[in-house]
Amino acid sequence: MTGRPKIARSPGVGCEATAPAGRAGAGSAVASSRAYFPATAPESRIDTLILTGCSTSGCVRATAVDAIQYGFRPMVPRETVCDRWSAAHEQALSDMDAKYADVMSTEEAIAGLYATKAHQA
Template sequence: MLATHNRIGEDLMAEQRNDNYQGVWDGRLGFGNKTALIVIDLLQGYTTEGAPLYAPGVVECVSEMHELLAAARKAQMMIIHTQVRYNPHTFVDGGVWTKKAPVLKSLVEGDPSTKFCEGMEPLPEELLITKNYASAFFGTSLSSTLTAAGVDTLLITGCTTSGCIRATAVDACQYGFRPLCVRECCGDRHPDPHEANLFDINAKYGDVISKQEALDYCSSL
């Protein structure tokens, strides 16, 4: 009985939330003229049980990514991968973030957690960006690279939804790109922050689209 009552309460809150945002924070951007796929930090540290960074939702994300990555490659879409690396002696390049989240200190060259997940390894012709903070834009050449390539839309995938995905989506919007987050191809440690951040991204900064929408787009190229 308690479970039923809680479910009704959650459904009511979701309905109130959607009513509150509808017509105010529900615009759509859609695809622009040229799209790139960005695969954020799909490293083994997030998919290895027992590892400090392990996030069950990322395991599901990787399983969904194989099909989308293959489709983007077939469509000859620009593909960008990101990874995180720190100086293992000082972590000075991690600044305050590695003080706030010391778990990130496992992301140093040579640590098994920094290897790409099986099947997610960048091809030689695909761009690999090394970053030190959440956003793939912060302190990197990503914005200039996309602009020079004529890209105006970014298909955002990877992990984690509440961290690097959200930060990248917000910066993409602020730099003038259309951020399109692929729901099934983003993952986090827990469903609650995953869903909350997708909801917020979709409301304020970009579009959250289904994997099928992304696959259909790739097929159309």
């Protein structure tokens, strides 16, 4: 394959591939569960993580699984994730929504955050 790989995305997503196929770019790492998650819980009072990025079936899904195992509520705004293959993208979204994360629109995620903040006040 030459050039940039095709990217499967939810409608309205403007995701660009920045690394050649099969090679991770500098900004494409998963939040390391060994380093990040334990360091933020529970004294930080963080309970929800909003996950975005590429690839839906790889890094995003793996981070959602790690997040739920550490007691966080992962949220995945559908418009903020993408993958090289449409079938993998849709399957990962469906799998995460069924088991590991709340998959929703960006607007729903923002509204949920504001509702939570108002409820805490």
